Amino acid sequence: MSWLVGQASRIYAFRWVTLPPLVGVGMFALIAASLVVAPRESVEGEVQRVFYIHFPSALTAYGALFVVFVSSIALLWTKDMRWDAIARAAAGVGVLFTAFTLGTGAIWGRPTWGVYWTWDARLTSTLILLLLYGGYLLARNLADPTDEQAARYGAVFAIFAFADIPVINMSVRWWRTLHPQPMVVGSDGPAMPLEMVAVMMIGLVGVGLLATWLIVLRSETELLGVRTQALRARLDRRMGV
Amino acid sequence: MTATWAILEKDLRLLWRQRTGWVSAGAFAAMTVITFSFAFDLATADVRPLLPGVLWVTFLFAGVIASSHSFSEEQEQGTFDALLLAPAPRSALYAGKALANLVGLLAIEAFVLVLGSVLFNVPLLVPRLLLVTVVGTVGYVGLATLLSTLGAVRSRAVLLPVLTLPLLVPLLIAAVRATGEALSGAPDGAPWLLLLAVFSFWSAVGAALLFPLVVEQ
Amino acid sequence: MTAGSIIVTPASPSPVVVVEGLSRRYGSVTALDDVGFEVPAGARVALLGANGAGKSTLLATLCTLAPPRVGRVTIAGHDVARAGGEVRRRIGVLAHQPMVYEDLTSLENLRFFARLYGLLDANARIEELLRAVGLWRRRDEPARVLSRGYHQRLAMARALVHQPSVLLLDEPETGLDTDALTLLDDLMLRAAGITVLAATHRRDRVDDWSTGVLVLERGRIIEDSVSPPTPAAPRALAGAHA
Numbered sequence: 075m076s077w078l079v080g081q082a083s084r085i086y087a088f089r090w091v092t093l094p095p096l097v098g099v100g101m102f103a104l105i106a107a108s109l110v111v112a113p114r115e116s117v118e119g120e121v122q123r124v125f126y127i128h129f130p131s132a133l134t135a136y137g138a139l140f141v142v143f144v145s146s147i148a149l150l151w152t153k154d155m156r157w158d159a160i161a162r163a164a165a166g167v168g169v170l171f172t173a174f175t176l177g178t179g180a181i182w183g184r185p186t187w188g189v190y191w192t193w194d195a196r197l198t199s200t201l202i203l204l205l206l207y208g209g210y211l212l213a214r215n216l217a218d219p220t221d222e223q224a225a226r227y228g229a230v231f232a233i234f235a236f237a238d239i240p241v242i243n244m245s246v247r248w249w250r251t252l253h254p255q256p257m258v259v260g261s262d263g264p265a266m267p268l269e270m271v272a273v274m275m276i277g278l279v280g281v282g283l284l285a286t287w288l289i290v291l292r293s294e295t296e297l298l299g300v301r302t303q304a305l306r307a308r309l310d311r312r313m314g315v
Numbered sequence: 316m317t318a319t320w321a322i323l324e325k326d327l328r329l330l331w332r333q334r335t336g337w338v339s340a341g342a343f344a345a346m347t348v349i350t351f352s353f354a355f356d357l358a359t360a361d362v363r364p365l366l367p368g369v370l371w372v373t374f375l376f377a378g379v380i381a382s383s384h385s386f387s388e389e390q391e392q393g394t395f396d397a398l399l400l401a402p403a404p405r406s407a408l409y410a411g412k413a414l415a416n417l418v419g420l421l422a423i424e425a426f427v428l429v430l431g432s433v434l435f436n437v438p439l440l441v442p443r444l445l446l447v448t449v450v451g452t453v454g455y456v457g458l459a460t461l462l463s464t465l466g467a468v469r470s471r472a473v474l475l476p477v478l479t480l481p482l483l484v485p486l487l488i489a490a491v492r493a494t495g496e497a498l499s500g501a502p503d504g505a506p507w508l509l510l511l512a513v514f515s516f517w518s519a520v521g522a523a524l525l526f527p528l529v530v531e532q
Numbered sequence: 533m534t535a536g537s538i539i540v541t542p543a544s545p546s547p548v549v550v551v552e553g554l555s556r557r558y559g560s561v562t563a564l565d566d567v568g569f570e571v572p573a574g575a576r577v578a579l580l581g582a583n584g585a586g587k588s589t590l591l592a593t594l595c596t597l598a599p600p601r602v603g604r605v606t607i608a609g610h611d612v613a614r615a616g617g618e619v620r621r622r623i624g625v626l627a628h629q630p631m632v633y634e635d636l637t638s639l640e641n642l643r644f645f646a647r648l649y650g651l652l653d654a655n656a657r658i659e660e661l662l663r664a665v666g667l668w669r670r671r672d673e674p675a676r677v678l679s680r681g682y683h684q685r686l687a688m689a690r691a692l693v694h695q696p697s698v699l700l701l702d703e704p705e706t707g708l709d710t711d712a713l714t715l716l717d718d719l720m721l722r723a724a725g726i727t728v729l730a731a732t733h734r735r736d737r738v739d740d741w742s743t744g745v746l747v748l749e750r751g752r753i754i755e756d757s758v759s760p761p762t763p764a765a766p767r768a769l770a771g772a773h774a
Binding site for chain 2: 623632644647649674690
Binding site: 222235244 | 464528
């Protein structure tokens with residue numbers, strides 16, 4: 075366990091050197107692959123290329139929300155406020171990518187389904203996700219970032235919210251049973267040509283790296299903000315204000 | 316367990332003494348139902364398809380008012396700290412508060428059901444509907460009691476609905492569908508009551524377990 | 533049992549409250565900074581300090597509402613962080629807020645708190661307390677009609693209903709009239725055998741009842757006439773770990 079933590083922190087020490095170029099390469103690869111390499115989809119046409127950013131965004135959003143979940147548990151467990159900074163950062167990124175998923179979905183939906191929005195199970199549960207974590211962010215931003223009790227409250231909410239996701243998905247699917255299953259992986263193997271799957275993988279890696287980078291940046295910003303506040307308070311005391 | 320019953324008894328006593336707070340929640344619920352009946356013209360058409368939604372939205376809003384009232388009361392008087400100073404496990408304190416909220420909200424819901432039966436000429440006080448109401452309310456109160464704890468502390472009771480309602484989507488869907496089943500008598504195709512029961516059970520247990528962590532300073 | 537009202541201080545009284553290396557930060561504010569002291573059994577300690585010196589935080593830690601992250605606090609041998617229930621059973625808390633229910637009568641308030649502490653048959657105890665604080669005749673009046681002073685008297689009864697061995701007071705004199713203050717002093721003096729730790733800014737009254745003072749300034753102890761001199765500390769430590 076401690077070995078793992080040691081390794082992780084050693085890797086983490088190189089974040090400023092490795093992450094930015096990796097994110098750059100990943101994003102560039104994603105654009106190039108989705109626009110040039112991927113074949114034109116025969117039925118939907120060019121607009122289908124939105125998929126290569128849409129689907130990775132959705133998965134990345136879930137990933138970020140999982141980070142919120144894990145760091146919320148860690149916060150309750152260790153009472154170390156650094157976990158709260160990570161949770162808030164990841165929640166911000168999660169909300170961003172959830173919104174992005176909905177946005178790209180709407181762009182894709184209009185030409186293929188004829189509507190931007192429909193009360194399909196998947197769309198509905200994504201919207202609820204946005205509301206859940208939007209509410210979380212709102213509540214956390216209203217509170218003082220150094221308020222430990224508010225942070226624990228947020229963590230409890232985040233744990234409930236994450237545990238709620240499968241139940242939401244299930245209930246919404248039962249609620250709207252008529253709509254098609256996801257087209258990526260059907261029950262009889264992948265329904266997409268291999269190039270498309272490859273480009274999708276590039277998208278997953280690229281967007282995943284971007285999200286990681288954003289979470290790292292944002293959580294360190296949060297931590298620096300808290301430290302600045304502490305230093306300012308100490309300065310004020312020393313100056314006798 | 317003594318602590319749980321002590322809090323329940325105390326809260327029920329207070330609930331009776333401070334009728335105004337709860338009567339206003341009940342009045343609010345009644346107004347909501349009546350407003351809905353104007354908005355959807357429930358008096359004339361066949362109300363059964365709309366009624367489950369009307370009932371549950373009313374229950375949810377009345378519950379927000381009721382549960383935030385119960386903790387802000389304790390906060391204003393500083394008695395919440397006095398509760399936390401009891402040697403009993405804090406989950407037991409949570410259970411007491413939650414049970415009291417449950418009784419209060421069930422009373423309001425019973426009132427709404429009676430009112431609805433009269434206004435819409437639909438028998439709402441049938442066993443199956445009562446079962447759905449109780450099971451759904453357990454889960455709702457379980458979560459709302461937990462979430463209103465700090466909502467009251469931070470005087471951000473306004474945020475309570477913003478945080479609670481998205482969490483309650485599964486409960487709302489399941490409760491509305493199960494209520495629809497109970498009203499029409501025709502099965503809906505999904506085990507809504509089971510989903511409702513599982514959701515309620517886990518939210519109540521989870522809230523009781525996490526409550527001690529929330530109240531620690 | 534045989535001793536009268538005069539408490540004979542033993543040669544080496546075992547400490548009831550032990551605080552070691554306690555620090556507490558609220559975000560950027562350091563509320564407590566490496567605080568350590570010991571309160572022997574039966575002592576009556578005045579906790580002095582300006583507003584924001586850390587008195588309330590210290591008391592919140594002692595009464596288990598804010599368990600320590602850094603440092604260790606034990607009361608009657610029980611760790612505040614790990615055995616909060618055991619600690620809470622032994623402490624009575626009186627704060628500037630009376631912490632009673634306005635819409636319950638004095639009697640109902642005490643009955644509720646007795647049950648909350650798991651005391652099933654406390655009627656005799658409740659009557660004794662209500663008589664002691666002068667509320668017996670008014671026992672059926674709701675708390676909201678009581679004056680500030682009587683509120684605090686009811687709070688005193690509430691804090692004592694479960695017969696605590698340690699009494700923690702957080703500026704209980706706020707807004708009290710002279711009568712109630714005398715009663716409060718009386719209570720602290722009469723609480724023979726009970727260890728008292730009282731935060732207060734009224735230094736003038738302290739000599740009337742206290743056996744020692746602790747002075748906090750910016751989260752640090754700057755004066756301590758309570759803890760035994762340093763050589764005694766290792767023994768106390770060994771005792772606490774046993």
